[in-house]
Structures are given as structure tokens and as C-alpha cells.
Amino acid sequence: MRIRSFMTGNFYIPFKQMLIGMKSIGIIGTGHIGSLLAKKLVETGVVGPQELCAANRTPEKLNKLAKESGITPCKDNIGVAKASDIIFVCVRPAEAKAVIAEIKPALTPQKLIISTVSDVKLADLKAWSGIDCVRIIPSVTSEYDRGVMVISFPDGIGDAVKESVMRLFEKFSLPYVTAEENISALSDLTSSSPAIIAAVIQEFAKAASEMSNGRIPLSDAEELIRETLSGTAVLLDKLSQRNAVQSGKTANLKTPVKSPVTSSVESPFDILIESVATKGGITAEGVVAVRETAPELYGKVLTNMQNKHKKVEQSLKN
Secondary structure: OOEEOOOOOOEEOOHHHOOOOOOOEEEEOOOHHHHHHHHHHHHOOOOOHHHEEEEOOOHHHHHHHHHHHOOEEOOOHHHHHHHOOEEEEOOOHHHHHHHHHHHHHHOOOOOEEEEOOOOOOHHHHHHHHOOOEEEEEOOHHHHHOOOEEEEEOOOOOOHHHHHHHHHHHOOOOEEEEOOHHHHHHHHHHHHOHHHHHHHHHHHHHHHHHHHOOOOOOHHHHHHHHHHHHHHHHHHHHHHHHHHHHHOOOOOOOOOOEEOOOOOOOOOHHHHHHHHHOOOOOHHHHHHHHHHHHHHHHHHHHHHHHHHHHHHHHHHHHO
């Protein structure tokens, strides 16, 4: 199967031949994100299990992952670096510098580091490692082949390498390329948002249960709103695909995109709201309440998270 490049419009040969000599993948840190990436890279056929190795600080998670996915466990981080062309670093921010220092003797210009570490800058990664590094922000929704993979590349990295990196993720997420200065905000919007959305929907269910004076049990309210949320996501997908067809674009949710994305087509959100919240109706009153109160709420949500990013960045400088 040939893959179309969103950058040039040219057709490329299959992924495994695109990696410019990069054939093996290693993962350092098999917590939730590291394990998710390992499983999806193997499950979607990006690499075979024999081409992926991993190491973890504690062996229990690593051995469990190896048993489930067939990947090769390594006894230490430098073993991963020696065996791999692409090295995913999936550790906590406070651990990143030490981990990269540990594997630096095994790094060469032909290798590539892909970091999932929050708030550790590309410049620091390059200074510590001496080689090209890429930052990504995965989402838990990728476990079910949905959601966004935010990607930030360093200046000067070749288009072919960019293309290859994006192809790693396109079978289980939507690759979205952005400048590094946007990555914290996009992390909050895409990676943190499943928890934020769940919290908002849970509060909606609680309010409905409380206003019924308990006649609607909270468990029922949560189940009903979950089902409605699932259907709403499908509706938004269909509206987005319809818009793409009408605007002459490919209606493919897995086509990699670069920021910024602009469109004169009406937003699927607006279309859905207008179709349900008819003027003068009951739902319209609810939408008015959301418009009046939500900006302050979500401003506080995002401010709290951005302040945390700043604290983490500052702690890394100390």
C-alpha cells in the first residue's frame, strides 16, 4: 500500500522502507504511555514485536507488557538505546536528564529520540543527547484508535524524517504538527481533555440527579449521559466528514495535519447546536447558560493547568 504525503502530494513507499535505515524501536519507561505506544505500534503493524524492545525502572510492568505484546524486554536503558534506531523516552520530567545521560554513550547521529516527557524543551533534549529529538503528546484515547498525537519537530530536521515520524502514529491517532511554543496548550486540549470532559459530564449527571430529588439515580444519569456523549461524538464526526466533502477535502480523520488549520466551512459544533437548540426552545436556554458561564470555568481550567506547566518547567531549572 502506498501512502500519500500531506506535505508534497507525492506518493511514498511503505512505512518500513521510509525510515531511512531506521528499523528498530525502543521504549524507555513502560508506564501507561510507554505501554500504550508499544502495544499500538505492534498491534497496528508499524513494527513487529521482534523489532521493538523496552526497559523500565521496575521489571513487573515491563515483563507484563512483554508477555502481552511479544516485545523484547531489556535489562537496562542503555541496552534499549544500543538496540534501537528510534528511542522513545517515556519517563517523568524529573528523570529525563538522567535517563538521557545514561544512554548518551550509545547515541549516534543516525538515531532519533522521541520524547513524551511533559515540559522538557527540544533545546534541552538536544543539549543533553547531542542528537535530533522530537516531542510528542499522546492521548489515552489512542488506545482505541482515536484522538490526537501532537508532534513538535526541531528546526532543520528533514521532511522525510518528519513524514516517517508521523507515519508511526497515523493508524491509531491523528498526527498534528505544531510549533513547540504551542505544545503545552495543545497538551491540555488533547491529552488532558478526556479527564476534563469526563469531569464536566459527571457534574452534568450529578446536577440532573440532584434536581430530580433522587428520582433519577446518579448511576442512571451517568450511564445515560455517557451514551448520549458517545452518540454526540459520532454526530460531530459525520458532520465534519460532510463538511470535508462539501469543501472538496478528503474526509479522512487520520490524514496528518499541520497547524494552523483554518476553514470557512461552518463548524460541526455550530451545526449540531443549531439543529438541536431551536430558537426560543428549551435547549436554547441551556445553551445560553453555557455561553454565559463556561468562559470563566474553562479559563480557570486552562489557567490552572498552564500554571502547573510553568511550575514543572521551573522545577527542572532548579
